Amino acid sequence: MSKSLLVIxxxxPWSGLSARExxxxxxxxxxxxxxxxxxxxDDGVLQLRQDQRAASLQQKDLTANLKALEMFGIEEVFACGKSLAERGMFPGNLNIAIQQLPQEQDISDLIDRYDHVITI
Structure with missing residues (x-):
């Protein structure tokens, strides 16, 4: 039986290699x-913005990678509602579909569901 993994x-997207990794x-x-x-x-939700201008920062746009998640069978994609709201973002205007977690307890419950957690 495979162990489950949650990547946080x-x-x-422009602060180094962590988002890509x-x-x-x-x-x-x-x-x-x-x-x-x-x-x-936190700032990870900025990867979900529709209007990425990666080229102006001499970075590669991560939108194609995000859109590939579904192709690879990744259906469990979440975003912290508080992080989205603090950055003026909403689930309806993101570049991929996500499940919004409105409360900190929801995040704790999510983490508890997985065998292993990696924070990047």
Whole structure:
């Protein structure tokens, strides 16, 4: 029986390699049919913005990687409601569909559902 994994992505898409590494881990796990989830927290929710201008920062746009999650069977994609609201973001205007977690307790409950948790 496979152990489940939750990856928590907390970094903005342009703040280094962490955002890309989190997505790489999730996509690799999906390729091997690992039960895996992805939670965007804090500045990590900025990866979900529709209007990424990565080229102006000489960065690669992560939107294609995010849209590949579904292709790799990653259906457990979450975002902290508080983090979204603090950054003026809402589930209806994101570049992928997510499940919003409105309360801190919801996040704790989510973490408890997984065998392993990686925070990046």
């Amino acid at each position: 992505s907390r970094q903005a 989190a997505l790489d881990i999730v996509l690799a796990g999906g390729a091997y049919d690992l039960p895996i989830g992805l939670l965007f927290l």
